[in-house]
Amino acid sequence: MKQIRLAIVRQQYRFDGGAENFISSILAASELQILDLHFITRQWPKKYLTNWNFHLCNPIKLGRVSRERDFAKAAYKLWKKEQINLIQSHERIAGCHIYRAGDGVHQIWLEQWCRILPKWKQKMLFNSRYHNYIMKTEQKMYQAPELKAVICNTKMIKQEIIERFDVNSDKIHVIYNAIDTRRFIPANEQQQASIRRKLHLPCQAYILIYVGSGYERKGLKTTIHAVAMTNYYLIVVGKDKKEKKYKMIANELGCANRILFAGAQLDTCQWYQASDGLILPSLYDPGPNVILEAMACGLPIITSTTCGGNEFVESGKTGYICDALDVPAIRDAIMELSRWRCNSHIRNHTREKAMSLSSSRLAQQLISLYQIVMN
Numbered sequence: 001m002k003q004i005r006l007a008i009v010r011q012q013y014r015f016d017g018g019a020e021n022f023i024s025s026i027l028a029a030s031e032l033q034i035l036d037l038h039f040i041t042r043q044w045p046k047k048y049l050t051n052w053n054f055h056l057c058n059p060i061k062l063g064r065v066s067r068e069r070d071f072a073k074a075a076y077k078l079w080k081k082e083q084i085n086l087i088q089s090h091e092r093i094a095g096c097h098i099y100r101a102g103d104g105v106h107q108i109w110l111e112q113w114c115r116i117l118p119k120w121k122q123k124m125l126f127n128s129r130y131h132n133y134i135m136k137t138e139q140k141m142y143q144a145p146e147l148k149a150v151i152c153n154t155k156m157i158k159q160e161i162i163e164r165f166d167v168n169s170d171k172i173h174v175i176y177n178a179i180d181t182r183r184f185i186p187a188n189e190q191q192q193a194s195i196r197r198k199l200h201l202p203c204q205a206y207i208l209i210y211v212g213s214g215y216e217r218k219g220l221k222t223t224i225h226a227v228a229m230t231n232y233y234l235i236v237v238g239k240d241k242k243e244k245k246y247k248m249i250a251n252e253l254g255c256a257n258r259i260l261f262a263g264a265q266l267d268t269c270q271w272y273q274a275s276d277g278l279i280l281p282s283l284y285d286p287g288p289n290v291i292l293e294a295m296a297c298g299l300p301i302i303t304s305t306t307c308g309g310n311e312f313v314e315s316g317k318t319g320y321i322c323d324a325l326d327v328p329a330i331r332d333a334i335m336e337l338s339r340w341r342c343n344s345h346i347r348n349h350t351r352e353k354a355m356s357l358s359s360s361r362l363a364q365q366l367i368s369l370y371q372i373v374m375n
Helices: 018-028 031-033 064-082 106-117 117-128 129-143 155-167 189-198 220-228 243-252 267-274 290-295 308-312 327-340 342-351 359-374
Strands: 002-009 035-041 051-054 087-089 096-098 149-152 172-174 207-211 233-237 259-263 279-280 302-303 319-322
Touching: 002 064, 002 096, 002 359, 035 064, 051 243, 064 129, 087 308, 096 359, 106 117, 106 129, 106 155, 117 129, 129 155, 149 155, 149 359, 155 172, 155 308, 189 267, 207 267, 207 290, 220 279, 220 327, 243 259, 243 342, 267 290, 279 290, 279 327, 290 302, 290 308, 290 342, 302 327, 319 327, 342 359
Parallel strands: 002 035, 002 087, 035 051, 087 096, 096 149, 149 172, 207 233, 207 279, 233 259, 279 302, 302 319
Antiparallel strands: none
């Protein structure tokens, strides 16, 4: 079988990023030996640089628009120069052959964001030079004749792209992120107690975990308000420049003693295993890996109608789906989780949902897609 010369385009690496986990799954899959892999990026971890074909593309950044526009121009020139015959971009760049829509639809994110902003800020948002650039670039990319396929990691994003950009549904492929179900596994009562002691968490308390960076978009304020109305504890894993603001909210609501800000974590598995459920009432979230990781650990999920990961949640069976801003509904969902604690049947049923999402399956789907596009 003829080798495919594929370039993956991604500006920067974040160890806790969903796109990076997706790319790591590609790197780890032996089935992809058919690929001559190249990466076009501003920077990437040094541990990969000796093993793969990296093309560092780092033009000067003079603001947010410059960062996106100039990288796109430089990346486009680079892949033309290198004569790479298949381009998979994780950035909005017109001229790519495959686009992975990991960030969803930008205009829909802005519309959801407006739900928590005053009128004057909403106007500023849609008059922003940066946001208008992103929306126009996105439109241009979807209309470009070079675009042969779009990868979405949830059905929600596929439907949004069809509705907003009139893209033929046959061009859009739902390929779920891979989860290492050998690493993310449920903990029994004794194991959970041991992990809680290790992490200095109360052994008998009901504990929820929230995992995500970008607290505003992922609904941490709503989460804190809902938790404040219960007796649950909350672990916040992730980082945000405005962390102090959310600590102040917890203080004002009188629940700061029940909320632990754990920061970004390389090993999230033990934090899932220490918890009784995941909560992620995102304003907009295309397809967070954390829902799949938590389900692999047997945790019930509380998430929002605007989170693509909700398609894995059976309301009342493996969790609850609420409006992202409906604090009373989220509080009620939290209270319902107490009856599920240490229920092995529910944990096994929840884990089953994630069991098929392996790296080998992802690799097979990608190879199939690449061959279709190349043909």
